[in-house]
Amino acid sequence: MFTDDSPIFQQLADRVAEDILNGTYPEDTGVPSTNEYASFYGISPITAAKGMNVLVEQGLLYKKRGIGMFVAPGAPAQLRSERRAAFRDQHVAPLLREAALLGIDPQELAQMINQKESS
Amino acid sequence: MTHALDIQQVTRSFGRTAAVDNVSFQVPENSIVGLLGRNGAGKTTLMSMLAGQDRPDTGTVTVLGDKVFERANTLSGISYVRDNQRYPDNYMLHHVLRIAPAFKPNWSRELADELVDGFRIPAKTKITKMSRGQLSSVAIVLSLASRAPITLLDEPYLGLDVTGRALFHRVLLDDYQTHPRTIVLSTHLIEESAALLDRVVIMDKGRIVVDDETENARDGAFVASGQTDAVGRLLVNHRILETHTVGALASVTAAGTLDDTLRQSARVAGVQLARASLQELVSAYGVNESTSETKEKVRA
Amino acid sequence: MSTVVSTTKLHLNKREATFAVPLYITAMVAVISVLISLLFLRAGSVPGSAEWIESSRMNPGMIYALSGFLVYLGVQSVATTFPFALTLGSTRRSFAAGTLVWNVIMSAYLAVVFAVMLMLELATNHWFAGFYIFDIIVLGAGDLRLLIPIVFLSTLLLLTVGGVFGASWVRYGANGPVVLGVGIGIVIILALIVLIPQLPSMLASFELWWLAIAAVVAILASSLGTWTLLRSATVR
Numbered sequence: 001m002f003t004d005d006s007p008i009f010q011q012l013a014d015r016v017a018e019d020i021l022n023g024t025y026p027e028d029t030g031v032p033s034t035n036e037y038a039s040f041y042g043i044s045p046i047t048a049a050k051g052m053n054v055l056v057e058q059g060l061l062y063k064k065r066g067i068g069m070f071v072a073p074g075a076p077a078q079l080r081s082e083r084r085a086a087f088r089d090q091h092v093a094p095l096l097r098e099a100a101l102l103g104i105d106p107q108e109l110a111q112m113i114n115q116k117e118s119s
Numbered sequence: 120m121t122h123a124l125d126i127q128q129v130t131r132s133f134g135r136t137a138a139v140d141n142v143s144f145q146v147p148e149n150s151i152v153g154l155l156g157r158n159g160a161g162k163t164t165l166m167s168m169l170a171g172q173d174r175p176d177t178g179t180v181t182v183l184g185d186k187v188f189e190r191a192n193t194l195s196g197i198s199y200v201r202d203n204q205r206y207p208d209n210y211m212l213h214h215v216l217r218i219a220p221a222f223k224p225n226w227s228r229e230l231a232d233e234l235v236d237g238f239r240i241p242a243k244t245k246i247t248k249m250s251r252g253q254l255s256s257v258a259i260v261l262s263l264a265s266r267a268p269i270t271l272l273d274e275p276y277l278g279l280d281v282t283g284r285a286l287f288h289r290v291l292l293d294d295y296q297t298h299p300r301t302i303v304l305s306t307h308l309i310e311e312s313a314a315l316l317d318r319v320v321i322m323d324k325g326r327i328v329v330d331d332e333t334e335n336a337r338d339g340a341f342v343a344s345g346q347t348d349a350v351g352r353l354l355v356n357h358r359i360l361e362t363h364t365v366g367a368l369a370s371v372t373a374a375g376t377l378d379d380t381l382r383q384s385a386r387v388a389g390v391q392l393a394r395a396s397l398q399e400l401v402s403a404y405g406v407n408e409s410t411s412e413t414k415e416k417v418r419a
Numbered sequence: 420m421s422t423v424v425s426t427t428k429l430h431l432n433k434r435e436a437t438f439a440v441p442l443y444i445t446a447m448v449a450v451i452s453v454l455i456s457l458l459f460l461r462a463g464s465v466p467g468s469a470e471w472i473e474s475s476r477m478n479p480g481m482i483y484a485l486s487g488f489l490v491y492l493g494v495q496s497v498a499t500t501f502p503f504a505l506t507l508g509s510t511r512r513s514f515a516a517g518t519l520v521w522n523v524i525m526s527a528y529l530a531v532v533f534a535v536m537l538m539l540e541l542a543t544n545h546w547f548a549g550f551y552i553f554d555i556i557v558l559g560a561g562d563l564r565l566l567i568p569i570v571f572l573s574t575l576l577l578l579t580v581g582g583v584f585g586a587s588w589v590r591y592g593a594n595g596p597v598v599l600g601v602g603i604g605i606v607i608i609l610a611l612i613v614l615i616p617q618l619p620s621m622l623a624s625f626e627l628w629w630l631a632i633a634a635v636v637a638i639l640a641s642s643l644g645t646w647t648l649l650r651s652a653t654v655r
Contacts, residue, residue, distance in 0.1 A: 172505050172506075173653055173654070190510070201502075201506065204502070206499065207429075207495065207499045208433075208495045209433065209436065214432055214433065218432045221424075221507075
C-alpha cells in the first residue's frame with residue numbers, strides 16, 4: 001500500500017491531505033483517528049501519529065481533546081495555494097522537458113491538452 | 120524516556136563462538152521493535168537472555184527497570200515463546216489455554232478465543248503432531264493473549280498461511296492500541312512486517328550493526344543502479360554493502376544518505392538512485408566481507 | 420513465591436496422566452493378580468490355605484508395574500515440562516520447588532488410594548474370593564501403618580529419581596542420564612567396597628526404618644540434584 005520512496009508517515013500525511021483537498025473531509029469535520037489509520041493500513045500507531053502530526057503542524061488539522069482530529073477551516077484553500085505554487089515546477093516543467101525531447105512544440109501540446117479536456 | 124529493555128555490554132558464548140558479542144542497546148517503552156538479521160546472527164540468544172531463560176557471560180540485562188534472571192516479578196511481565204518451543208508430553212491446545220492464566224496476570228480469554236478461532240487451531244490434535252503453521256498459531260495465542268508488558272515474538276510467521284499472517288497483524292495492532300506494550304519481533308519476512316516497526320535492530324555475527332528508528336535506518340543506505348562503471352565512479356567515496364551485477368549493469372547497496380549533490384551527479388551519470396528498503400538493508404548487512412570481490416569489480 | 424503454586428498447577432494440568440493413569444495401571448495389575456490366582460487354582464492350590472496365602476502375598480507385580488510409570492512421570496515432569504514452565508515465566512527455583520510439591524501430592528494421593536483399597540480388601544475378606552492384591556508382603560502384609568509410608572515414600576522416591584534423570588538430560592543432553600546412572604552405580608559399588616566387611620553384622624541388626632531413612636535421604640538428594648542441574652541449564 002505504501003511505496004519505498006519516502007517515509008511511511010509522509011505518505012500517510014500526503015494521502016490525508018489529498019482527501020482534504022478533494023473534499024472527502026470538509027472543513028470542521030472529523031478525520032479517522034490515528035488508531036483507525038494504523039489498523040487500516042497495517043502500520044505502527046506511532047508512525048500513524050507522526051503522519052497526522054505533520055498535518056497538525058501545517059495547520060491543516062486541529063485536535064479536539066478527547067474527541068479527535070478535525071479539518072481546520074481554510075485547510076483546503078491553504079493546500080490548494082501551496083500545490084498551485086508547486087504545480088509549475090513539479091508538473092509543467094517535466095511535461096515541457098519531455099515534450100521538447102519528443103519534438104512536440106508548445107502549440108501542439110496546447111492542442112493535446114484542449115482535446116483531452118473536451119473529450 | 121523510560122527504557123523497557125536495557126542491554127549493556129552483553130556477551131554470551133557457546134563453546135568458542137560468541138553468539139552475542141558485546142552488545143548494548145535500549146528499547147523505549149511501548150514501541151514495536153524489529154530484531155532482524157540472518158540465521159545465527161544471535162537474535163534468539165539475545166531474546167532468551169531478555170526473557171531470563173539464559174544468562175549473559177558478561178554484561179547486564181535490565182527489563183522494566185529490574186534484573187530478570189530468576190526474578191519472578193520481572194518474569195511475570197514477559198512473554199517469550201521460542202520458535203521451537205517444547206511442550207509437556209501429550210499436550211493439546213486446551214492444556215495450554217488452561218494453565219497460561221496461572222502465570223500471566225493479564226491473560227485475556229476473549230483474545231485467546233478469537234485467535235484460536237481465527238487460526239482454526241485443532242482442539243483434538245496433540246501439539247507434538249501439529250504442523251509448523253499450527254505450532255506458530257499456538258505460540259501467537261500464548262504471546263498475544265498474555266498481554267505481557269514485554270512481548271518477545273521469535274519468528275512468529277513460520278509456516279503461517281497468508282490469512283493467518285494478516286490475522287496476526289490485525290490482532291497485534293488492534294490489541295497493541297488498546298493495551299500498549301513493548302514488542303520485540305524477530306522475522307525474516309521483513310517486507311511484510313516493515314510497516315509495523317517503529318525501530319529496527321539489525322544483528323550480524325553476534326553484533327549490532329544498526330539500531331535506529333526504522334525511517335532513519337532506511338535513510339542510512341541507498342541503492343544505486345546503472346552501468347557498472349558509472350555506478351562505480353559515483354560511489355567511489357561510499358561504503359559498499361552489497362552488489363548485484365548482470366552483464367554491464369550493476370545494482371549496489373551503499374551506506375550513506377541521499378542528498379541533492381549525489382542526486383545531481385547521479386542524474387548526470389545516468390545512475391538511478393532509490394532509498395534502500397528495509398529488506399535490502401538487512402540483506403546488505405548480512406553479506407560476508409570475504410565474498411565481496413564483486414565490490415572490487417565495481418571499484419575497478 | 421507464587422510461581423511455586425503455579426508450577427504445581429502446571430504439573431496437575433495433565434489431569435489424566437496424574438490422577439487416572441495410576442488407577443488404570445493399578446486396575447490392570449489387579450486383574451493380572453486375579454488371573455495368577457486362578458492359575459494357582461487350576462494347579463490344584465486351595466483358596467484360603469496357608470500355601471495359597473503365602474504364594475499370593477509374594478507377588479510383587481503391583482510395585483513393578485507402577486514403578487515404570489512413576490519413573491517416566493518423574494522424567495517427563497522435568498524434561499519436557501521445564502522448558503514450558505520457563506516460557507510461562509517460572510523461575511528455576513520455583514520450578515524445582517513446585518515440582519517437589521507436586522511429587523508429594525502424587526505420593527499422598529497414591530498412598531490414600533492404596534490405603535482405601537487395602538481396607539476394602541480386608542473388609543471384603545479379600546474380595547470374597549481369597550484374592551491378595553494389596554495385602555501383600557512388599558506393601559506391609561496388610562498393615563496400614565506400613566502400607567501408607569511404603570507407598571508414599573516409594574512413590575516420592577521414584578518421581579524424584581525420575582526428575583533428576585530428566586534434569587540431567589535437560590542440562591547435559593543425551594549424555595546426562597548415562598553419566599548420572601554410571602555415577603550412581605559407582606557410588607553404590609564404592610559404598611559396598613567400604614562396608615562389605617561389616618555387612619553381615621549390619622544385616623543382622625537391620626531395622627525396617629533404615630529403609631525409610633535411606634529413602635528420605637535419596638529423595639532429598641534427588642530434589643537438590645534436580646535444582647542444581649536446572650539452575651545452570653540452557654533451554655534450546
